[in-house]
Amino acid sequence: xxxxxxxxxxxxxxxxxxATVRARRQEFGVSQEALAHATGIDRSHMGRIERxxxxxxxxxxxxIADALDISPxxxxxxxGL
Amino acid sequence: xxxxxxxxxxxxxxxxxxATVRARRQEFGVSQEALAHATGIDRSHMGRIERxxxxxxxxxxxxIADALDISPxxxxxxxGL
Numbered sequence: 001x002x003x004x005x006x007x008x009x010x011x012x013x014x015x016x017x018x019a020t021v022r023a024r025r026q027e028f029g030v031s032q033e034a035l036a037h038a039t040g041i042d043r044s045h046m047g048r049i050e051r052x053x054x055x056x057x058x059x060x061x062x063x064i065a066d067a068l069d070i071s072p073x074x075x076x077x078x079x080g081l
Numbered sequence: 082x083x084x085x086x087x088x089x090x091x092x093x094x095x096x097x098x099x100a101t102v103r104a105r106r107q108e109f110g111v112s113q114e115a116l117a118h119a120t121g122i123d124r125s126h127m128g129r130i131e132r133x134x135x136x137x138x139x140x141x142x143x144x145i146a147d148a149l150d151i152s153p154x155x156x157x158x159x160x161g162l
Contacts, residue, residue: 013139013140014140055139055140056139057139058094058095058098058136058138058139059091062094062162073155073162076153077152081152081153
C-alpha cells in the first residue's frame, strides 16, 4: 500500500466543504450567526469554515449537517467527496 | 432555529466512525501500521481514531477514506451518518 497522495489538495477539499455549507445555509435562509448559535460553533470560526480556511472536526461537520437538516454523508457528497 | 441537540451523542458518532474504519481496514487486509503510514497519521493516533477516542479532522477522514479506497461520504454513510 503506497503512501496516499491527496488527489485534490487539502485546501480544495476544505473550500468545497465550506462552499457547500454556505450554499445549504443560504438555501435554508439562515444567517451565519444563527447557524453558529444552533451548532455552538463560534461565529468567526463558522465564517472561516465557510471560507474553507479551517480543517473542521468531524463533530463540527455533524453539528452543521444536523442544523441544516442534511446527513453528514450527503453534505460531503454534495461537496464532491 | 433552535439549538441542535446531538441526537446520537458525540462519543457514539466517533465510536461508529472508528469501528467503520477498522472494519474496512480489516476487510482490506491492512495493518493499522500500514494505514497509518499510508495516511501520514501517527500510528497511536490511528489507534485512538479506530477506538473512537479522537474527534478526527475532515482531512484525516479524507486521507483514511482515500487509503481504504472508499469515498469519505460512503465511509460516513457506512458509519450511519
